[in-house]
Amino acid sequence: MALTNEKVQTYGTETTVNESTETHPGWMFWKKRRYVVATLAFFGFFNVYALRVNLSIAIVAMTENKSITLDNGTIIYGPEFDWDSKIQGYILSSFFYGYITTQLFGGWLSARIGGKRVFGGGIAITAALTLITPWLAKVNVYLLLAVRIIEGIFEGVTYPCIHAVWARWAPPLERTRLATLAFSGSYVGTVVSMPVCAYLAKALGWPSIFYFFGTLGLIWFGIWWVVVAETPAEDSKITKAELKYIKESLGHSDGNRRITHPWKEILLSMPVWAIVVSHFSENWGFYTLLTQLPKFMKEILNFELGKTGFMSALPYLAMSIMIQFSGHLADWLQEKGILNTTQVRKLFNCGAFIAQTVFMLGAAFWLTPAGTISCLTLAVGLGGFAWSGFSVNYLDVAPQHASVLMGLGNTVGTLPGILSPIISGYVVTTPTAQEWQIIFYIASGVYLFGCVFYGVFASGEVQPWAIQKEEGKGTPMKERETKGHDNKSFEPDL
Numbered sequence: 001m002a003l004t005n006e007k008v009q010t011y012g013t014e015t016t017v018n019e020s021t022e023t024h025p026g027w028m029f030w031k032k033r034r035y036v037v038a039t040l041a042f043f044g045f046f047n048v049y050a051l052r053v054n055l056s057i058a059i060v061a062m063t064e065n066k067s068i069t070l071d072n073g074t075i076i077y078g079p080e081f082d083w084d085s086k087i088q089g090y091i092l093s094s095f096f097y098g099y100i101t102t103q104l105f106g107g108w109l110s111a112r113i114g115g116k117r118v119f120g121g122g123i124a125i126t127a128a129l130t131l132i133t134p135w136l137a138k139v140n141v142y143l144l145l146a147v148r149i150i151e152g153i154f155e156g157v158t159y160p161c162i163h164a165v166w167a168r169w170a171p172p173l174e175r176t177r178l179a180t181l182a183f184s185g186s187y188v189g190t191v192v193s194m195p196v197c198a199y200l201a202k203a204l205g206w207p208s209i210f211y212f213f214g215t216l217g218l219i220w221f222g223i224w225w226v227v228v229a230e231t232p233a234e235d236s237k238i239t240k241a242e243l244k245y246i247k248e249s250l251g252h253s254d255g256n257r258r259i260t261h262p263w264k265e266i267l268l269s270m271p272v273w274a275i276v277v278s279h280f281s282e283n284w285g286f287y288t289l290l291t292q293l294p295k296f297m298k299e300i301l302n303f304e305l306g307k308t309g310f311m312s313a314l315p316y317l318a319m320s321i322m323i324q325f326s327g328h329l330a331d332w333l334q335e336k337g338i339l340n341t342t343q344v345r346k347l348f349n350c351g352a353f354i355a356q357t358v359f360m361l362g363a364a365f366w367l368t369p370a371g372t373i374s375c376l377t378l379a380v381g382l383g384g385f386a387w388s389g390f391s392v393n394y395l396d397v398a399p400q401h402a403s404v405l406m407g408l409g410n411t412v413g414t415l416p417g418i419l420s421p422i423i424s425g426y427v428v429t430t431p432t433a434q435e436w437q438i439i440f441y442i443a444s445g446v447y448l449f450g451c452v453f454y455g456v457f458a459s460g461e462v463q464p465w466a467i468q469k470e471e472g473k474g475t476p477m478k479e480r481e482t483k484g485h486d487n488k489s490f491e492p493d494l
Contacts, residue, residue: 033238034169034246038178040224041162044123045185047217048158050193051126051151052095053290054209055133057197057312059088060294061206062137087141089425092291094145096417098152103414104407106157107164114230115164120221122157127217129154134207160407168231171249180327187320190290194313198294261404265465271397272405274457278349278390279409281450282383284416285356285443289315289380291421292439299431301369311373318381326388341396341460349389349458353451355382357444364440367433390454397459398466 063079083091110118129151136143162182170178193213200208229235232246266272293312297303303311330348333339339347359379363372394402394409423442428435 102156315380322384
């Protein structure tokens with residue numbers, strides 16, 4: 001690692017951080033405790049999504065026709081749970097009823113008691129509830145609905161509260177890099193858990209899905225609780241060099257400065273609503289496929305359960321790859337001066353939405369296994385470019401208010417998780433290919449609306465109401481006003 005003096009600008013202050021004592025190469029992440037935290041956060045988000053999507057596969061096994069032996073020895077042929085499509089829609093969306101309620105609360109609570117505790121506790125309680133899900137499902141469908149809602153409540157704190165972890169652990173120029181590493185666990189968790197759930201259901205029965213991932217979540221929690229400290233100063237394994245580097249890079253930021261959020265200006269800002277609408281649009285397609293794709297493959301494409309889990313994971317594998325590629329490309333276009341921030345955000349976001357509209361329509365008309373899977377994989381995968389548009393845009397328009405804007409956007413972005421499965425349950429009742437085509441038409445329309453709205457109203461510039469007013473300070477915010485937000489997440493670790 002080269003000897004560097006790193007200048008960090010933090011809203012009116014400039015700090016010079018000497019990084020020369022950090023002698024470990026970038027690839028030796030286990031030597032740097034902040035990257036150990038990020039890696040364990042990666043596996044935390046892996047569990048978050050594994051615990052979220054397990055029911056999407058399990059419900060296929062729970063409701064399929066098969067031979068069942070009753071307690072008295074009688075053998076009947078039929079589903080173990082005779083739930084119609086409407087009930088299944090409510091079951092699949094119930095998680096999000098709770099999830100939407102704790103987005104803002106999770107950020108507030110983690111600021112009070114610490115991000116490590118809230119993040120770990122939220123996943124641990126969800127995992128423990130997952131272990132009792134099979135028993136509750138067999139007792140009463142309303143108990144299943146209740147436990148899924150409660151799981152959503154505890155998982156809802158995970159995304160906002162992780163920012164409290166980075167506030168104490170991440171040097172300013174590494175925050176996006178560390179956050180990207182952690183959040184990518186969500187997509188990897190989806191890719192891995194879907195085929196594993198399908199295998200477990202076929203080999204050991206659908207209850208094994210909940211036992212396996214519930215246990216895995218509790219094991220992760222034990223490791224997280226023991227290994228990760230709330231702050232670098234409390235970490236007994238951290239080196240003096242790393243502790244000094246983190247403290248110095250964060251020490252001159254006024255972490256205790258009270259930020260007043262201009263709610264009226266935020267709620268009347270069209271660039272903010274452009275981001276929120278895009279967040280909603282992207283999540284509509286994402287959650288539609290997350291909750292409905294296994295059923296579609298089983299009912300229309302006639303895939304066996306084991307193959308359904310594997311094929312359902314392909315779109316999310318594509319997305320996990322594309323999101324890394326798009327981030328590199330977006331930063332390169334800005335660094336070379338080819339496009340400014342606004343142009344990059346609009347190009348990536350609107351380009352992705354147009355492509356997703358086309359491929360969703362392609363999936364509706366090309367109802368063959370190869371054609372449909374190809375279209376849906378491209379539709380979800382290209383969403384990675386959209387995430388390099390709207391998701392980073394929160395930092396462009398209002399850096400110091402970005403966490404609040406993310407809470408607003410993620411709250412609205414959770415609505416598709418509630419609405420899409422319910423609408424699908426009412427539309428797909430027979431089921432027929434024509435009914436499923438309507439679901440793809442709706443997703444295409446939402447993508448197209450998001451594209452037009454974002455293309456018209458989005459901006460990559462710091463908004464006037466977000467410019468910090470401080471007397472006697474430098475002008476870094478003015479510089480950001482003209483440049484937008486520089487994403488350092490993919491710069492090499494020299």
